[in-house]
Amino acid sequence: MEHIVIIGNGISGVTAARHIRKLSAKKITIVSAESDYFFSRTALMYVYMGHMKFEHTQPYENWFWKKNRIDLKKGYVENIDTENSTLHFTEGDLLTYDKLIIATGSKPNKFGWPGQDLEGVQGLYSKQDLENLEVYAPNNKVCKRAVIVGGGLIGIELAEMLHSRNIPVTFLVRESSFWNGVLPNKESELINREILSNGIDLRLSSNLKEIKSDENGKAKSVIIEETGEEIFCDFVGLTAGVSPNIDIVKNSNIETGKGFKVNRYLETNISNIYAIGDCAEQQEAIGNRRPIEAVWYTGRMMGETVAQTICGNRVEYKPGHWFNSAKFFDIEYQTYGWVWAQPKDNEARFYWEHESSKKCIHINYDKNTREFIGINTFGIRMRHEFFDKILSEKQTVEHVLEHLTNANFDPEFYKLYEKEIVAKFNAENNTNIQLKKKSWKRIFQVN
Amino acid sequence: MKHIQNIGLGLFLVGLSIFTSLIFIGKYEVTPEVLENIINNKGIKSELFINSMKSNVVGKEFSNPFTFSSSMISALETANESHKQNSEWDKVIWDKPHSFAYEIVKQSGNGIIKENKWLFWWLTFGLGILGALMYIIPAVIVKGPPGIKNNGIWFNAATNRGWVGWLVFIFLVGFYLLLYFRPSYIVNWTYIVDPISENLSGNLASQWFLYGFLYCVVMTVMAVRMYIKYRHNKYQILRTTSVLFFQIVFAFLIPEILVRFEKPWYDFKNAFPLDYDFFFSWNLDQLIASGGLGLFILIWGIVLTVVIVPVMVYFFGKRWYCSWVCGCGGLAETLGDPYRQLSDKSLKAWKLERWLVHGVLVFVLMMTGFTLYAYFSGAEGVLGIKTQTIQDIYGFLIGSIFAGVIGTGFYPIFGNRVWCRFGCPLAAYLGVVQRFKSRFRITTNGGQCISCGNCSTYCEQGIDVRAYAQKGENIVRSSCVGCGICSAVCPRGVLKLENGPEKGRINPTEILLGNDVDLMDLVNQK
Ligand SMILES: Cc1cc2nc3c(=O)[nH]c(=O)nc-3n(C[C@H](O)[C@H](O)[C@H](O)COP(=O)(O)OP(=O)(O)OC[C@H]3O[C@@H](n4cnc5c(N)ncnc54)[C@H](O)[C@@H]3O)c2cc1C
Ligand code: SF4
Ligand code: SF4
Numbered sequence: 001m002e003h004i005v006i007i008g009n010g011i012s013g014v015t016a017a018r019h020i021r022k023l024s025a026k027k028i029t030i031v032s033a034e035s036d037y038f039f040s041r042t043a044l045m046y047v048y049m050g051h052m053k054f055e056h057t058q059p060y061e062n063w064f065w066k067k068n069r070i071d072l073k074k075g076y077v078e079n080i081d082t083e084n085s086t087l088h089f090t091e092g093d094l095l096t097y098d099k100l101i102i103a104t105g106s107k108p109n110k111f112g113w114p115g116q117d118l119e120g121v122q123g124l125y126s127k128q129d130l131e132n133l134e135v136y137a138p139n140n141k142v143c144k145r146a147v148i149v150g151g152g153l154i155g156i157e158l159a160e161m162l163h164s165r166n167i168p169v170t171f172l173v174r175e176s177s178f179w180n181g182v183l184p185n186k187e188s189e190l191i192n193r194e195i196l197s198n199g200i201d202l203r204l205s206s207n208l209k210e211i212k213s214d215e216n217g218k219a220k221s222v223i224i225e226e227t228g229e230e231i232f233c234d235f236v237g238l239t240a241g242v243s244p245n246i247d248i249v250k251n252s253n254i255e256t257g258k259g260f261k262v263n264r265y266l267e268t269n270i271s272n273i274y275a276i277g278d279c280a281e282q283q284e285a286i287g288n289r290r291p292i293e294a295v296w297y298t299g300r301m302m303g304e305t306v307a308q309t310i311c312g313n314r315v316e317y318k319p320g321h322w323f324n325s326a327k328f329f330d331i332e333y334q335t336y337g338w339v340w341a342q343p344k345d346n347e348a349r350f351y352w353e354h355e356s357s358k359k360c361i362h363i364n365y366d367k368n369t370r371e372f373i374g375i376n377t378f379g380i381r382m383r384h385e386f387f388d389k390i391l392s393e394k395q396t397v398e399h400v401l402e403h404l405t406n407a408n409f410d411p412e413f414y415k416l417y418e419k420e421i422v423a424k425f426n427a428e429n430n431t432n433i434q435l436k437k438k439s440w441k442r443i444f445q446v447n
Numbered sequence: 448m449k450h451i452q453n454i455g456l457g458l459f460l461v462g463l464s465i466f467t468s469l470i471f472i473g474k475y476e477v478t479p480e481v482l483e484n485i486i487n488n489k490g491i492k493s494e495l496f497i498n499s500m501k502s503n504v505v506g507k508e509f510s511n512p513f514t515f516s517s518s519m520i521s522a523l524e525t526a527n528e529s530h531k532q533n534s535e536w537d538k539v540i541w542d543k544p545h546s547f548a549y550e551i552v553k554q555s556g557n558g559i560i561k562e563n564k565w566l567f568w569w570l571t572f573g574l575g576i577l578g579a580l581m582y583i584i585p586a587v588i589v590k591g592p593p594g595i596k597n598n599g600i601w602f603n604a605a606t607n608r609g610w611v612g613w614l615v616f617i618f619l620v621g622f623y624l625l626l627y628f629r630p631s632y633i634v635n636w637t638y639i640v641d642p643i644s645e646n647l648s649g650n651l652a653s654q655w656f657l658y659g660f661l662y663c664v665v666m667t668v669m670a671v672r673m674y675i676k677y678r679h680n681k682y683q684i685l686r687t688t689s690v691l692f693f694q695i696v697f698a699f700l701i702p703e704i705l706v707r708f709e710k711p712w713y714d715f716k717n718a719f720p721l722d723y724d725f726f727f728s729w730n731l732d733q734l735i736a737s738g739g740l741g742l743f744i745l746i747w748g749i750v751l752t753v754v755i756v757p758v759m760v761y762f763f764g765k766r767w768y769c770s771w772v773c774g775c776g777g778l779a780e781t782l783g784d785p786y787r788q789l790s791d792k793s794l795k796a797w798k799l800e801r802w803l804v805h806g807v808l809v810f811v812l813m814m815t816g817f818t819l820y821a822y823f824s825g826a827e828g829v830l831g832i833k834t835q836t837i838q839d840i841y842g843f844l845i846g847s848i849f850a851g852v853i854g855t856g857f858y859p860i861f862g863n864r865v866w867c868r869f870g871c872p873l874a875a876y877l878g879v880v881q882r883f884k885s886r887f888r889i890t891t892n893g894g895q896c897i898s899c900g901n902c903s904t905y906c907e908q909g910i911d912v913r914a915y916a917q918k919g920e921n922i923v924r925s926s927c928v929g930c931g932i933c934s935a936v937c938p939r940g941v942l943k944l945e946n947g948p949e950k951g952r953i954n955p956t957e958i959l960l961g962n963d964v965d966l967m968d969l970v971n972q973k
Binding site for chain 2: 011040042043046049050051052053056057058059061164165197198296297300323325326327329330332334381382383384385388409410411412413414415440441443444
């Protein structure tokens, strides 16, 4: 029986395994050094915050694996012998495979800062990171101040986490406004305000120069590049992005760039080796997507795709329309299609913000064809299905606004803002769009 | 703010301690007049009992309700035993011993509590309410701006099955055991609500009045907590207001006022088979004897169960009852909210749930069938089983132990919907309708789920919501009470409770949006 080995028990590896099992009776082994069972990395923050216990982050009960004949092996793969199709583990044991899927994920970036390996300095990626956080920042007695370096999605999550335990946080953001490489200014500023209103000491346009050590080799302060200011702290979180975890191939002939280079079939240059998820790098970018996409959904889709290929139905990885979501303290964010930080030449924008400054939407569309390109929505939930359909059908911005009631996904009885939004659009664009009533027929596409 | 909270907690605990210690204070003495009264009212013919009371109880002062009740109960039991042996059936006292004792004790207590009912009301209920509110209200500031703030729930010994949880468990179980099985021990509690009862129904408070009043108070105070916790979520606010309204007006005020006008005590929203004794002969007789209103109640009760309940479930899901109207649900959603994360999400628990809850439904339907058969045919029982026996077993096992002692007592251990999930026959009935014929579902928002697990953790019904959401499937489960908390706690806006067309409601395939459409077709072909 063909033996499929998967390195990495994250969302991509596990999705691949589940789908291979659905499609075939092949022998499947998942290898991981991090945890016994698959858990949801995205939920690490809620464990530290006390919303959940670690076991709640595990999407499948422990019996699931045996029942589905998916073998789990705990161990760290040190080397891949591609000639003999064999994995070498740190512990010295070996495992042979017929096909190998590499799904090793990412690791936090470290840019060679002095002091980056001191005690009390860490990223937020793995289960071990979570455990170390409990050692160095369990409460505001042990950790009188924390400094977070890097203003991305993980940085703001870490800020929220520490804040939940009343630990004062200084948040160093290299950019002039939070995440403004991705978010347009208005949204970015809205999030700046949210961060500040939660009492976080937000420092924009601030780079880390070095982390200073105390006599025991533990971090005691950070120095800011621009001002030379020294901030005393007991914990430093490094959250300046992640990059593919390719440590494993140091001595092998698998082709890498930043990540494992794969073609559209998620195949590496070695015929029986595939790479998926955070660690995979597309040889050529797909559409407007980046060659490496370190997001949950990408790993899941790649896992589904590679399972088909491995089970004899070779298919291309063809992701659909881009979508994503996040939460910034109390403000939820969803995006469908593309809304770049800076509009492109052919693009026009429409922005609406609620007076509370906690809700806004930003629509991107083509100036000439009026085609809807994407939407950012903050503090209002919207329907994925609605926008997916709009994007596939290449509908106009007017069509979207006309049917905006169908897009709303907030809980029942929530206040609706579509009227206000459409009125603003009409006023700004001299249009006369009439908001249509909510229609179940359209929402569910029942005929 | 923390100080106010601590003082509040202190006051609450003082109030609770006084309340608890009331059981042990006061004095009890049966005067010859009281005995005379009881003998006449109950038509007691047992001279054995009367003599034993006269020589062992009457005129003696007891300093606690325990020895007092037990001496009366032993008098009653010895008398009954010898009457039964001699087949003197008319002399046997058929009352349940502890209810019988309750009536005497209620008339025989005296001392400081009975003389200062309002004072003790303030020292117990008053302090408790004040303290609880002082603890709850500062959360507006302490917990930060509106939003989901479940911080530290799993670190807190009160909410993670820690020692506080176990203490609360012991207290609640103790309370229910006394309430159901030893009412004669808690007459002092009933004294302090006598004035309120007299104002409403004109009668002195029974243990059931005490329970109803306490229920309303607890729900109101804990509703304040809900209003603060979910002040950003209108669904939660409206739902909380609705259960509170139905509890106070329908389950408490209207029935008491009915009694004042010498009508039968009836809770108009309490539908059969949750209201399991609706078709018991004593209830039917009472209703039929109460003229127009009684007849109306009889018809209403049947229409409620047969027509209104299923039709509403068709349009809105079982949530309209379970988390907008029902009293059990009301307590679970207010007092029980801090414990919702303790429900068991395992597949095993789901299996157990289906056996138990449908088992209880079958049990109640059989019991009712037997009862009605006996009622109309005049038979004592069916198939050699006395209907009375079946009713007693159901009342004891399901009505008292399951619904009360386990249902509420186990909040801090098994979560707040143990009864609703595993035991309630009405929920089982509503669930069948919801699963197979309803417009209600929880829609999953395409591919947005990140499998974080908040929804499953906070589902009080132990539904593994994530298992559906991460596949892009809608959640259509018979046990979902539509509390809306899964949707509230989801950090990615994945879940929406809604009523829509039946078509496409259940989508049991892996429809993950954002993926290649052709691939999805393949995946779904299987
Ligand atoms: C805190 C945090 C929050 C996030 N939130 C979101 C979010 O809200 N939305 C979103 O879209 N994405 C989010 N992400 C990103 C998302 O979690 C990742 O994209 C996703 O988990 C990647 O999955 P993966 O399966 O590719 O890799 P991983 O989940 O990283 O799994 C790789 C596994 O392989 C193991 N491994 C690596 N090398 C070896 C080896 N040599 N031997 C054995 N085992 C090895 C690793 O230990 C790890 O267990 C978040 C990430 C983090 C850290
Ligand atoms: S599935 Fe959601 S709405 Fe239904 S009972 Fe569970 S938490 Fe409440
Ligand atoms: S809470 Fe939301 S994102 Fe998390 S598992 Fe549930 S549905 Fe998915």
